[in-house]
Amino acid sequence: MMPPVKVLTPDDRGYFGRFGGTYVAEILMPAMTELTRAATQVMHDPTFWDEYLQELREFSGRPTPITPLKRLSGLMEGVQFFLKREDLNQTGAHKINNVIGQGLLAKRLGKTRVIAETGAGQHGIATATMAARFGLKATIYMGAEDVERQRPNVFWMEKLGAQVVSVEDGARTLKDAINAAMRDWSSHFEDTHYLLGTACGPHPFPMLVAWLQSVTGLEAREQMMAHGGGLPDYVYACVGGGSNALGIFQGFLNDPEVKLIGVEAQGKGMAPGQHAARLASGQGTMGIAQGYESLFLQTKDGQMLDTHSVAAGLDYVGVSPIIAYLAETGRIQVTGATDAEVIAAHRVMMAKEGIIGALESTHAVAAALRDARQLMLEPSEPGREVKILINLSGRGDKDIFTIAEAFEDPSWQQFLEHKVARYRLKRDKKS
């Protein structure tokens, strides 16, 4: 079955309402046009979708399951939690969906190399993985700050054969990695596909990425109907760029009784620079940057602000034009979760359900738990249980350093000290 592309088709300038567009250097415009044409073509080609699904099935184990959270549901009266398990994908996050889709597209376009930005490292790993499997060269741009936070991912990307470039510019995070990738692309678009990792950036990326990620939502709806006792009342998903949220939301856009809740990173609080909540804070303002028009955290002059989140993958200054559009139309609501709420929710998920979610995804869990606890949620039919579906976009193994630090785990610190001492000894012996 082809996904319902109609719902999320932009106008012919690449706009969703007043959000979108293609604001890139002239040198890139033909590449954007070529890509738009190719994207539009495959979006109407059922054989592409089939090829895409087959690769996801064979390589990534799709469909991912829906897991009922029995113990968590037991904690609160009248509430049933379900997780959509994108963490069980190859490479441990939803990112692989988009990557495989764009990888197939890149091959159709005859490209021999892909480049990508990455924040949490998940998109970078996914891209490096796909490139290895498809026999493409890969260069991954990653903010120096994120390289530091997510070193294990860097290690694997390199071992998968990708070149990882640490981006030292600006805030040294995701937005700077995007700029760097764009710079590379403007020199190499002829043989290189820019494999953007979220539903942001210049048109056609938001449309293309959202379409590819819709596989999550289509599966989830079918699974809820078959095993979950019907449609959920609420769907929660974290919003970094917006791709995992759009992925799952698209399964339910035509079900008005299903409330769709995006969750942004409220970081350390609402002071500018301390969070990455573009919508939930009310602080995001219309702007044009990173190739598209949307809401950004910026000064009145239009300079992008620094952002913060414990989750590298949500630590981003802009937001998908499609998310901004759906929020403006009221079809989705956007809330947030703070670092502290996320660490607490992470603990609960581990201890009660045995699931180690990515810190990004745990934002959705934290907000759902909070809203349910505050009795803010109501079933669409009175008297029924409230069914809450949360998109667990990724797994948390990658976050071990961050989480060990958040918990101030002393044995982890000792372990690292011991390792380092051993490396030193070995080096000293050699020299």
Added chain:
Amino acid sequence: MMPPVKVLTPDDRGYFGRFGGTYVAEILMPAMTELTRAATQVMHDPTFWDEYLQELREFSGRPTPITPLKRLSGLMEGVQFFLKREDLNQTGAHKINNVIGQGLLAKRLGKTRVIAETGAGQHGIATATMAARFGLKATIYMGAEDVERQRPNVFWMEKLGAQVVSVEDGARTLKDAINAAMRDWSSHFEDTHYLLGTACGPHPFPMLVAWLQSVTGLEAREQMMAHGGGLPDYVYACVGGGSNALGIFQGFLNDPEVKLIGVEAQGKGMAPGQHAARLASGQGTMGIAQGYESLFLQTKDGQMLDTHSVAAGLDYVGVSPIIAYLAETGRIQVTGATDAEVIAAHRVMMAKEGIIGALESTHAVAAALRDARQLMLEPSEPGREVKILINLSGRGDKDIFTIAEAFEDPSWQQFLEHKVARYRLKRDKKS
């Protein structure tokens, strides 16, 4: 569909041929009898198998896919490689199958606590995960050597709510952890289920674990018939205790044209103490230890030898009585792979297929690649391609420390030094 238990049913003393039995202290014998009765019961109860499959589907994302390895296959003429992707399970290995099955059984038996031994940490993580989800207490015994090698897994087990006990006895690896778990069990069998992680130990564990793991083989056979163009000619699986190998082999036991190859750890070479190849080395001799009669690496006096493998999960002195039995009957063959072959195969899998396998599982890959390269493999019908199915029992994220060391990665070492320096600074500030 219930798995074909008949094939692997032991005699009433728990023996498969001349291998098996229940050699435990008198205090534990009633617990063993109770467990044997319960295991036998559920093995004939289709509702149990259904409940088991449902939990695996909902929580672990089964069925796991079969991935055709196109680029690897392209390297050699006339060979097609397929992977069975147990690495895509919840917690990243086949271990969760057995754990969920035994967890359901423990609940049927009214136990409120589980204990487990762990080598690589995968079984410990899986047990801690299941215990969190099922609301059971958990204690995990782990050789001190393995605690050191697999610290990330220890960290997660603790965060999942399990108590991890570092076992300082003996060689401080898997066998010592099993002894320690047995000691705990002999004090606490009334409320505690010993959740043994592989198809070893006293009867009924080999039978029970093999039966639960057969889910892999049943899926694999069906998938190969549906998408793989028919039965494989060869099935490769690594053999630590033997559970993943038995899991996949059971799908094909009744297909005599399918050759089943177990792969042991040949470590640094064939000198005693340098490997864990009980069968492949010809050095394993009949013995009784760890609760069962089978082949062990031991001195003429009957003292167990130290073993070595780069993969903690294969570094074990005994072998499943069922593996020993099937090898004796000639239904399976057992070969090995050295540490060096494994590191090389790991590299190839990452660079060519984008898959980061566990070092344990990579033993199977390494042997299959070597045997294929040496043109030792033949199709069951002349003229056809040779189809090789490899069981990828787990993913390799957990092995980052080991692999980074094997590759002598300098940036990883720098990263750790940097982390340690930062922890020190923070501590100094506090004090």
Added chain:
Amino acid sequence: MILKQKPFSTGLMGHVIAHEPSTEATRQMVAVMVEAGATIVEIQIPFSEPAADGPVFLAANHRALARGVTYQSSLDLIQELVKAHGDQCDFVVMTYLNIPYQRGYREFAQELKKSGVVGTIIPDLPLEFSQTYEAALQGEGLFNIRLVAPHGDWARTDRVLSGARELVYVVARKGVTGSPSAFNQDLNQMLDQVRRKTDCPLAVGFGVKSGDDIRKLAGHADYVVVGTASLEAWMAGGEAAFRALWKDLGSAARESVTGLSPEF
């Protein structure tokens, strides 16, 4: 025509980033440029995401913002520089679209007008989205300099050129500012082809770093833009090195003819 001077020999177009590396340095740099014969100076208002700029300008943008340079302080400096040199040279603003977007295109145009600037260059504003912005500028009698790039899509370039006004900026190669370009046959052929499609003079930028480069463009380019090389000279050798560079550029430019047809 808004631009004051039409070059008979190759025109020089200088580039500075407002207040970078310091306000005084910007003043001195512009003075030297004008002295060396620059007839257009492009002043960049810093932006946090200068997507079309290479490492040197990227770092300079960020340094300027970190030092507290704002839109307003940039405009103030521009106004001062126009006052000082406006009789000898035209000033244009180079910046990214988000800067005018935040101001409002109308207000932005009015403020530029007031400061004495004649036009703008916005590298992240493709033709498709330029209508409102260009109209706002035009409303104040200013113009937007369109960019043409060597992507090989001539149908597109035709569309870009069809509404171009005053000056066309021809990007010498793929990529971003700051890397060397090969000023060769291919580029000159492209310039000649562009010229057949427009009456506007052609400014060539991206990678021009010496008098030699200018000489290679003789007969094909009407203006050359010297950006990164100019800032690099200042950063490496201060005013002396900067002056030496512009002396070389100036004499090469004076010796070189433009590509404008005789009847221009």
Added chain:
Amino acid sequence: MILKQKPFSTGLMGHVIAHEPSTEATRQMVAVMVEAGATIVEIQIPFSEPAADGPVFLAANHRALARGVTYQSSLDLIQELVKAHGDQCDFVVMTYLNIPYQRGYREFAQELKKSGVVGTIIPDLPLEFSQTYEAALQGEGLFNIRLVAPHGDWARTDRVLSGARELVYVVARKGVTGSPSAFNQDLNQMLDQVRRKTDCPLAVGFGVKSGDDIRKLAGHADYVVVGTASLEAWMAGGEAAFRALWKDLGSAARESVTGLSPEF
């Protein structure tokens, strides 16, 4: 009956690990035990996987193996000790099944016989698998001491007791060697119940550490086995502490009656 002495007051059964902590220490320990009145000495042949032993014996087994103690050197020492003390006391071997298994049960029995040992204790040999092994011992006129444990499955205990010979080892509690046991009513009731099912004298082991423990078992146990406490005393205070412990054990044992019926 093979066992030489039937106790009227509570019998003392000592435990040593061959050559542990040293050969000389083992010699001295056995001498002190016999002097204090032990009539059975249990000598453990070290095994790498002593699954029924707690931390103290576990470590001792591994230390002994690390020092090079072998099956043969253990047998040699046993033979020497039987020569020295065999007139006052019986010796039994305690080890795990893999040791006789490697030797071959027949050969093992012959070698034990030759060394002068009268029986064995094999903690990891359940009734179900004991037939061949026990038959091999019996063939040489030796016996295997069966273990009974407080798991509450009396039907099973009946089966264990039904073929028991010479002595039954009653494990005082769940778990492994080396932890303290509560020598209380429950245990004594269990001992009495076991006694009703067998004619063999009952040795109680696991956790006996003092004369007081022995007094609490008076009238119920026929032998007490002192294992971990004995080795611990030696390790902590050498011969002096060891002698003091056994003096206490000896006098408590002499004061305590056994649970054997008067007609025994």
